[in-house]
Amino acid sequence: MNQQEAKLRIEDLREQLHTHNHNYYVLSQPSISDYDFDMLLNELIELEKKHPEFDDPNSPTQRVGSDINLEFNQVEHKYPMLSLGNTYSEDEIRDFETRIRKLIDGEIEYVCELKYDGTSISLTYKNGKLVQAVTRGDGVQGDDVTANVKTIRSVPLQLAGNEYPEEFEIRGEILMPFAVFEELNKEREEVGEAPFANPRNAASGTLKMQNSAIVAKRKLDCYLYYLLGANIPGRNHFENLQTAKKWGFKVPSNTALCKNIDEVIDFIQSWDEKRESLPVPIDGIVIKVNSIDQQEELGFTAKSPRWAISYKYKAERVATKLNEVSYQVGRTGSITPVANLEPVLLAGTTVKRASLHNADIIENLDLHEHDTVYVEKGGEIIPKIVGIDTKLRGGNAEKVEFIENCPECGTQLVRKEGEANHYCPNDRSCPPQIKGKIEHFISRRAMNIDGLGEETIDLLFKENLIHDISDLYLLKKEDIVPLERMGDKSAERILNSIQDSLQVPYERVLYALGIRYVGATVAKKLAKAIPSIDSLANSSIEQLVEVDEIGSKIAESIVEYFSESHHQELVMKLKDYGVQLEKEVSESPAGSNKLEGLSIVISGSFEKHSRDELKEMIELHGGKNVGSISKKTSFLLAGEKIGPSKLAKVEKLGIPMISEDEFLDKING
Numbered sequence: 001m002n003q004q005e006a007k008l009r010i011e012d013l014r015e016q017l018h019t020h021n022h023n024y025y026v027l028s029q030p031s032i033s034d035y036d037f038d039m040l041l042n043e044l045i046e047l048e049k050k051h052p053e054f055d056d057p058n059s060p061t062q063r064v065g066s067d068i069n070l071e072f073n074q075v076e077h078k079y080p081m082l083s084l085g086n087t088y089s090e091d092e093i094r095d096f097e098t099r100i101r102k103l104i105d106g107e108i109e110y111v112c113e114l115k116y117d118g119t120s121i122s123l124t125y126k127n128g129k130l131v132q133a134v135t136r137g138d139g140v141q142g143d144d145v146t147a148n149v150k151t152i153r154s155v156p157l158q159l160a161g162n163e164y165p166e167e168f169e170i171r172g173e174i175l176m177p178f179a180v181f182e183e184l185n186k187e188r189e190e191v192g193e194a195p196f197a198n199p200r201n202a203a204s205g206t207l208k209m210q211n212s213a214i215v216a217k218r219k220l221d222c223y224l225y226y227l228l229g230a231n232i233p234g235r236n237h238f239e240n241l242q243t244a245k246k247w248g249f250k251v252p253s254n255t256a257l258c259k260n261i262d263e264v265i266d267f268i269q270s271w272d273e274k275r276e277s278l279p280v281p282i283d284g285i286v287i288k289v290n291s292i293d294q295q296e297e298l299g300f301t302a303k304s305p306r307w308a309i310s311y312k313y314k315a316e317r318v319a320t321k322l323n324e325v326s327y328q329v330g331r332t333g334s335i336t337p338v339a340n341l342e343p344v345l346l347a348g349t350t351v352k353r354a355s356l357h358n359a360d361i362i363e364n365l366d367l368h369e370h371d372t373v374y375v376e377k378g379g380e381i382i383p384k385i386v387g388i389d390t391k392l393r394g395g396n397a398e399k400v401e402f403i404e405n406c407p408e409c410g411t412q413l414v415r416k417e418g419e420a421n422h423y424c425p426n427d428r429s430c431p432p433q434i435k436g437k438i439e440h441f442i443s444r445r446a447m448n449i450d451g452l453g454e455e456t457i458d459l460l461f462k463e464n465l466i467h468d469i470s471d472l473y474l475l476k477k478e479d480i481v482p483l484e485r486m487g488d489k490s491a492e493r494i495l496n497s498i499q500d501s502l503q504v505p506y507e508r509v510l511y512a513l514g515i516r517y518v519g520a521t522v523a524k525k526l527a528k529a530i531p532s533i534d535s536l537a538n539s540s541i542e543q544l545v546e547v548d549e550i551g552s553k554i555a556e557s558i559v560e561y562f563s564e565s566h567h568q569e570l571v572m573k574l575k576d577y578g579v580q581l582e583k584e585v586s587e588s589p590a591g592s593n594k595l596e597g598l599s600i601v602i603s604g605s606f607e608k609h610s611r612d613e614l615k616e617m618i619e620l621h622g623g624k625n626v627g628s629i630s631k632k633t634s635f636l637l638a639g640e641k642i643g644p645s646k647l648a649k650v651e652k653l654g655i656p657m658i659s660e661d662e663f664l665d666k667i668n669g
């Protein structure tokens with residue numbers, strides 16, 4: 001393919017992929033199979049690698065994000081990002097109309113939209129391309145989060161057609177759908193991280209992440225509801241959004257045009273129940289004057305437009321009494337305070353407990369013993385305490401003080417600087433930590449040991465038969481048979497399953513160890529980059545952060561784990577019993593250790609192989625592919641058209657460069 005043909009093909013692929021993306025993520029009407037989509041995308045990735053001269057920051061290939069650290073630039077908003085006045089009752093909605101009537105004669109049409117509960121964003125498009133995405137910030141200036149927003153599939157990078165203004169802004173809400181939120185929290189709890197309290201926090205937390213490759217995996221969504229700029233197309237809001245939809249934006253779909261306030265109120269009422277069944281969180285309805293002329297006449301107050309208001313649904317809330325605060329100890333030693341409540345009916349279920357999350361929450365609530373508390377079930381799945389009726393507080397009720405010692409083993413708790421949670425550091429002999437670690441070790445995604453439930457582990461622990469995960473491999477039939485509800489058959493099944501777990505590959509064993517922050521995905525990445533537990537245990541923080549997707553928090557946790565002598569002993573025991581603690585050689589055919597200990601940066605475009613193929617070769621031969629050049633880089637695998645800043649850095653640090661052919665000689669020779 002010559003250069004001209006490549007250019008045409010790249011353009012054709014980009015256009016096809018933009019359209020398929022839009023059909024899938026905005027219209028929810030896929031027009032191609034996932035497989036065919038991936039084939040087109042891969043073809044484009046390859047072509048772009050070969051032809052960096054045709055790079056386009058808005059190519060569909062940019063959706064995967066990058067692991068380059070972002071430092072957000074502050075950007076001033078061209079038009080301030082205001083908020084909306086809140087109302088909670090029909091009367092307040094009628095007051096809104098009365099205020100408008102004082103300023104405007106004639107007919108007024110209202111648009112009702114769902115009030116999405118996420119984090120607001122302002123997008124700027126120039127010549128049909130997304131050029132900037134900025135958070136609300138303080139309303140005057142916000143963070144430039146363009147790289148992260150580009151990973152959101154429903155945000156068009158390139159608009160459809162050619163009838164859009166040369167430059168405009170569109171504002172909307174970035175959301176995390178409930179299903180994604182639940183999955184994410186499950187994963188976080190698995191690795192001992194505090195779950196997000198609600199999808200809104202999860203969405204804004206994700207948007208502010210430093211690594212857009214992780215943002216890309218979080219499957220955020222985005223609805224756009226406000227078009228602004230000098231040349232916006234029409235003179236009413238509703239039509240403008242329909243036009244924006246034609247350009248490729250996902251605009252609110254459950255909207256209504258209302259001729260009067262009674263219709264508005266009907267709309268509000270009709271969504272009070274229906275909102276439960278939406279895939280994304282909403283917390284109310286936004287009511288907007290449709291005519292832009294009327295909007296301009298009404299103008300703004302210092303804080304919000306006079307032409308729009310929001311109606312917020314009240315979360316169901318009840319008062320009940322706090323019986324006591326108890327504390328749970330997780331497998332990583334994290335302490336979760338729980339409010340035990342006088343049972344009360346809330347939104348159809350009886351609530352007896354509410355999570356208090358951490359010491360700061362208790363402090364901020366100023367919780368006292370036997371307080372009367374308000375419990376709410378809003379967008380959240382778990383009920384929470386939102387306030388206290390201090391008038392009902394007893395005169396000598398004592399403040400709830402966070403415990404200082406572990407409720408299970410008595411060890412003094414610790415709280416690391418910058419962390420919200422308290423931990424029990426006694427991971428060797430604190431019973432719930434030991435049992436929790438064993439439960440995690442045997443779980444399906446880890447060692448997949450069958451037949452051992454929570455109760456059996458409890459019994460084995462009580463009978464002093466297991467003290468840590470390695471003891472599983474010493475269990476004998478006569479240990480298990482006498483236990484409650486166990487017999488010959490079940491004991492055999494358990495022992496066979498323990499035996500089978502010796503075949504579980506290294507990456508899953510690494511996950512099974514339950515090192516804080518090392519979830520299944522992280523373990524996979526680690527095992528690929530550092531293929532044995534011995535080399536992992538000897539890795540420094542600096543070496544660990546060179547690995548794809550490993551940040552300093554994970555690196556520190558790994559180093560801390562292996563610095564403890566009892567963990568070193570545990571690893572030795574597991575090794576003796578035959579657990580897989582290195583990547584099998586057969587998993588890497590034709591590999592060698594010719595590049596062992598080398599960290600190699602790939603840059604530019606190559607003739608014979610794609611960058612992914614080269615990366616795989618490096619790993620296959622024991623080397624490490626790292627993203628950025630540092631003093632520790634062994635050499636730069638250099639292709640055509642390397643960026644000038646990279647070249648300068650290489651020269652400054654005196655790092656050798658080798659060509660593709662030299663590299664192939666090195667590994668094959």
Ligand code: IVH
Nearest residue numbers: 082083084113114115116120173225286305
């Ligand atoms: S219009 C000038 N429409 O609610 C204000 N806002 O409290 C234009 N929101 O900051 C905002 N859904 O983050 C508008 N359909 C919708 C909305 C919406 C959610 C958020 C937005 C805004 C906040 C106002």
